[in-house]
Amino acid sequence: GEDGSHAHNRRIARWLPKVLELDSLGYWVFTIPEGLRANYRAKKALSELGHRIQELLKLYGYSRGLRRWHWFGETDGDVKPVFHPHLNLITDGGYLSPDNLEAIKRAYASLLGVKVVDVNYRYRQSAGEKWHTLNYVTRATFRDPDWDGEMAYKIKGFRNMVVWGRGEWGGDTAWSLEDLDGKAKEDVEQLDLGAVNSLIDNICPDCGKGLKWGTALPIALLDMVKKEDLGAGYYRLETRPPPKGLPADINDRLYWKEVIKVAKFRLAKELAVAEAKAKREDYQGWWMELLPYVDRLGFINDV
Numbered sequence: 001g002e003d004g005s006h007a008h009n010r011r012i013a014r015w016l017p018k019v020l021e022l023d024s025l026g027y028w029v030f031t032i033p034e035g036l037r038a039n040y041r042a043k044k045a046l047s048e049l050g051h052r053i054q055e056l057l058k059l060y061g062y063s064r065g066l067r068r069w070h071w072f073g074e075t076d077g078d079v080k081p082v083f084h085p086h087l088n089l090i091t092d093g094g095y096l097s098p099d100n101l102e103a104i105k106r107a108y109a110s111l112l113g114v115k116v117v118d119v120n121y122r123y124r125q126s127a128g129e130k131w132h133t134l135n136y137v138t139r140a141t142f143r144d145p146d147w148d149g150e151m152a153y154k155i156k157g158f159r160n161m162v163v164w165g166r167g168e169w170g171g172d173t174a175w176s177l178e179d180l181d182g183k184a185k186e187d188v189e190q191l192d193l194g195a196v197n198s199l200i201d202n203i204c205p206d207c208g209k210g211l212k213w214g215t216a217l218p219i220a221l222l223d224m225v226k227k228e229d230l231g232a233g234y235y236r237l238e239t240r241p242p243p244k245g246l247p248a249d250i251n252d253r254l255y256w257k258e259v260i261k262v263a264k265f266r267l268a269k270e271l272a273v274a275e276a277k278a279k280r281e282d283y284q285g286w287w288m289e290l291l292p293y294v295d296r297l298g299f300i301n302d303v
Helices: 004-017 034-040 043-059 098-112 127-138 149-154 182-189 193-200 219-224 248-296
Strands: 025-031 064-071 085-093 119-122 162-164 226-230 234-237
Touching: 004 064, 004 127, 004 193, 025 127, 034 043, 034 085, 043 064, 043 085, 043 098, 043 162, 064 127, 085 127, 098 119, 119 127, 127 182, 193 226, 193 234, 219 248
Parallel strands: none
Antiparallel strands: 025 085, 025 119, 064 085, 064 162, 226 234
């Protein structure tokens, strides 16, 4: 999804609880040399390389983190971008000496079997910087399948939100969303993080029981019911007590049947209006084509 889309916000909600645990955030970007990129156009190769980079960082003390591939560089207008996979990683992190960064680069170069590689590292300490990094890493970079149709097909279903460090997460938060300001604060205030993460895990945020999703309904139906926006494309509908004598599940089915009935009526009305308009336009077009012949026969002057 585009920046700020429901899909993007779900990715943010998924990782934000963990990013809140990072007192100082380390942000890494591992690029693949251009001559090797053809070797990483399959899910298995990308997954294995991501895991090996993760394990490399663990050797240097980064016991927990998050990783996500970006597929292209920055887009420039209408120019089709070139496939340029680079792995983004978020870890604990602070100042890193040039010698230690060079050691990690050498280890990565050895892993790829090349002499020179690019590894970029920065660390973030303010709430705004951490939020911006999370927002940037979780954005979509493969926004048009026409950029690389073959690759779009190959990575369909690829798991691109990976967390490592089992047992290392779940501690106290190191910073607060209250520390944010401006647009970042506005964006996060639109998300009910607890509810969104529960729904992503197919758990009811109200009772904690597992959810069984029903058949998808037209999104226009949401305009016809009272609801609470939880963010990231999720809504909590108004709770209605069932009528006496009817089980709750039957009452729900009857309710939605009535909503669908009204929606179908509105749609039929709109289609009828559109069809009538089309017929009028067709008739007018036919009459305009006929006018020259009518005029030639003298009928218009007689009217």
